[in-house]
Amino acid sequence: MHRKIEVCLTPALLDLYTIEDSIVVVIDVLRATSSMVYGLDNGALAIIPVAQVEDCLLYKDMGHLLAAERNGEVVEGYDFGNSPFSYTKEKVAGKTVVLTTTNGTKALHMARTRAHQVVIGSFLNLEFLCKWLKQQDKDVLLLCAGWKDQFNLEDTLFAGAVVSELRSSFSHFDDSSVAAEDLYILAKKDLRNYMMKSSHSHRLAALNIEEDVKFCLQLNICQTIPVLQGDELVALDFN
Structure with missing residues (x-):
């Protein structure tokens, strides 16, 4: 099987890729996709990603938790944002979360219009995601959410980690995949230190949420792969 793996470095480039027969992995490791993985791993029934802050209000009277980050x-008036510490068992187990974020939910909505399937990746579920991708008979596109349609370091590093894990199972790699993997190999011995170079890391530091960054860089603490079914992200059923 000649499967290909590609890395789309920003959603602004997504139209250049043919994804109708591909599994698209949406990546926004600081912090949206990390929180999605962690929330579903902690028993959330579903996470509904919406594009705009105002869209959350459509769900106001349904008993859901409303989460908005910009x-x-x-965002003022909402239950929480996209810090993984808001997605603990105590807060989300048995509940549905409606979430909008600056970059991650936008990338997700762009991917869903054409992709064969959309799943969510983070360092928290790296091993389980890669194991599952190896078993699928599909090409893979790793979609980096970036920052406001620009390239960012942290999502590209994660894409490189996936490429590194999947290299033996795929035969075609684009140049973005090669670059992402090289970057990850350079950084993997001390991800946090390398990430200090990233602009978003500096943004988060200014907000005093260094603990969020450290949390999102943990490897393989979750065994859940969020998958988009209709309008909802739910835990992938491995059976």
């Missing part, structure tokens, strides 16, 4: 901060 520019790294919780």
Whole structure:
């Protein structure tokens, strides 16, 4: 099987890729996709990603938790934002979360219009995601959410980690995949230190949420792969 793996470095480039028969992995490791993985791993029934802050209000009277983040901060009047520490068992187990973020939910909505399937990746579920991708008979596109349609370091590093894990199972790699993997190999011995170079890391530091960054860089603490079914992200059923 000649499967290909590609890395789209920003959603602004997504139209250049043919993804109708591909699994698209949406990546926004600081912090949206990390929180999605962690929330579903902690028993959330579903996470509904919406594009705009106002869209959350459509769900106001349904008993759901409403989460909205813009520019790294919780939008005033909402239950929480996209800090993984808001997605603990105590807060989300048995509940549905409606979430909008600056970059991650936008990338997700762009991917869903054409992709064969959309799943969510983070360092928290790296091993389980890669194991599952190896078993699928599909090409893979790793979609980096970036920062406001620009390239960012942290999502590219994660894409490189996936490429590194999948290299033996795929035969075609684009140049973005090669670059992402090289970057990850350079950084993997001390991800946090390397990430200090990233602009978003500096944004989050200014908001005093260094603990969020450290949390999102943990490897393989979750065994859940969020998958988009209709309008909802739910835990992938491995059976």
